[in-house]
Amino acid sequence: MSHAAAADAHHTSTGLPTWKIGFWTFIGSESLFFGTLISTYMVYKGRSLVGPYPPDVFSIPLTTLSTFVLLMSSLLMVLALNAVQRGDRRGSILWLFGTAFFGAIFLGCQAYEFTHFYHVGLTLQTNLFGSSFFILTGFHGAHVMVGIVWLLILWVMALRGQLGPQDALKVEIAGLYWHFVDVVWIAIFTLVYLLQ
Amino acid sequence: MSFEPGRAETTKVAAAEEHAHPGTRTYLRIALILTVLTAAEVAVIHIPALEAVMVPVLLVLTVAKFSLVVMYYMHLKFDSRIFTGVFVAPLTLAVGVIISLILLFKVLPKYNPW
Numbered sequence: 001m002s003h004a005a006a007a008d009a010h011h012t013s014t015g016l017p018t019w020k021i022g023f024w025t026f027i028g029s030e031s032l033f034f035g036t037l038i039s040t041y042m043v044y045k046g047r048s049l050v051g052p053y054p055p056d057v058f059s060i061p062l063t064t065l066s067t068f069v070l071l072m073s074s075l076l077m078v079l080a081l082n083a084v085q086r087g088d089r090r091g092s093i094l095w096l097f098g099t100a101f102f103g104a105i106f107l108g109c110q111a112y113e114f115t116h117f118y119h120v121g122l123t124l125q126t127n128l129f130g131s132s133f134f135i136l137t138g139f140h141g142a143h144v145m146v147g148i149v150w151l152l153i154l155w156v157m158a159l160r161g162q163l164g165p166q167d168a169l170k171v172e173i174a175g176l177y178w179h180f181v182d183v184v185w186i187a188i189f190t191l192v193y194l195l196q
Numbered sequence: 197m198s199f200e201p202g203r204a205e206t207t208k209v210a211a212a213e214e215h216a217h218p219g220t221r222t223y224l225r226i227a228l229i230l231t232v233l234t235a236a237e238v239a240v241i242h243i244p245a246l247e248a249v250m251v252p253v254l255l256v257l258t259v260a261k262f263s264l265v266v267m268y269y270m271h272l273k274f275d276s277r278i279f280t281g282v283f284v285a286p287l288t289l290a291v292g293v294i295i296s297l298i299l300l301f302k303v304l305p306k307y308n309p310w
Contacts, residue, residue, distance in 0.1 A: 016276050024279045028286035035290025039297040064238050068231065071261075075227040078269050082220060179270045183262050189234075190258040194241050195251065 023173050027180050034184050037139060038191060041132040048127035054196045057117050066109035067189045070144075073102035074182045077175045084163060084171045092158040096171075099178065100151040103144055110141050133192065140188060143181050150174050217271050226268045233261050 012018055045054075076099040083091030114134070117123075122130045154174055157163040163171070237257050240246050246253065267273035272280050 014276070014278055016278060021278065021282060024282040028283050031283070031287045031290045032293075035293050039294045042294065043297050043301045060238065060241070064234065067234055071230045071234065072227065074265060074269050075223060078223045079220065082217075082223070085217075176270055179265055182269075183265050186258060186261045186265065190237065190254050194237060194254055 017169060019169060019173060020176075023176055027176060030180060030184075034136075034140070034187075037132075037136045038187065041136050041192060044128040044132045048129045050127050052117075052120055052122045052126070052129075054129060054133075054192075057120055057122055058193055058196065059113070059116075060193060062109060062113060063189065063193045066106050067185065069102050069109070070106045070182050070185050073099050073106070074179050076102060077178045081168065081171050081175050084158075085165055085168045087165045089158065089161065089163075092163055092171075093155065096151055096155040096158055100148050100155060103148045103151065103178075107141060107144055107148070110137065110144075136192070137188065140181070140184055143184070147174075147178050147181055150177065217274055218268060222268065226264055230261055230264060233257050233264075 014021065076095045080092060080095035080099055083089075083095055117130075122133075124131055124134045151174060154163060154171060157167075237254055240250055240253050240257070266283075272283065
């Protein structure tokens with residue numbers, strides 16, 4: 001990708017790496033994807049005929065904690081990019097692993113939450129709330145999972161000394177994906193959890 | 197680490213971007229602001245006096261957090277405006293879809309044929 005990125009940056013009509021333009025386009029399409037899921041949740045909100053209802057199951061302290069963890073993972077991600085750009089191998093290894101680790105903590109909180117909901121009787125089939133909630137947050141969780149795998153691949157590359165400043169675009173694109181997952185959660189946290 | 201001609205060019209690009217992007221201190225400051233805004237969001241729902249303005253306040257705080265991450269962590273504030281256009285156009289459409297459906301099903305249900 002390094003060669004391609006270099007060529008892209010200098011020989012495209014925009015003068016910008018096509019990888020990055022392509023990835024921003026993908027993020028734009030992802031905005032529409034999550035927009036439809038959020039719309040569905042909002043439209044079905046308050047229309048469930050049987051419980052459990054959101055106030056019966058949501059734990060705001062737990063969700064606030066997981067939101068904080070995901071926000072801090074975004075901080076670690078930009079620190080990782082900064083380290084890769086500076087050729088700081090130790091920093092790259094530390095921050096990339098830290099980002100993936102914080103992402104794993106977020107997923108752990110979500111797994112705990114889903115399990116708790118299941119035990120109090122809320123499943124995908126229980127009511128409109130259950131269906132729209134699990135689809136929305138489940139797809140978001142799947143995106144986090146993909147991001148963690150991506151970060152761990154970059155981390156292994158950094159461990160092997162295969163991630164230098166010339167590969168900064170690879171890390172930057174992974175970072176764009178990770179931050180997008182973060183901003184989607186910022187919206188979900190307010191629209192789903194706080195505005196019950 | 198070997199530097200081939202193409203790689204060296206990429207390094208120049210990366211170095212140029214590094215200068216364009218903010219530094220660690222700015223990133224830490226943004227993280228602090230994000231933490232404070234999140235705490236404010238949670239506080240708002242627990243303060244009965246703010247119940248009447250809870251929805252607009254939460255939406256403003258959310259837009260602020262969203263914008264900070266996109267501008268500073270995703271570097272849209274510092275990168276080419278082409279990236280901003282490629283992202284903001286579909287995002288506007290997505291927000292439009294959300295607002296339209298909420299209006300149709302929640303605010304104006306009597307005009308909804310379904």
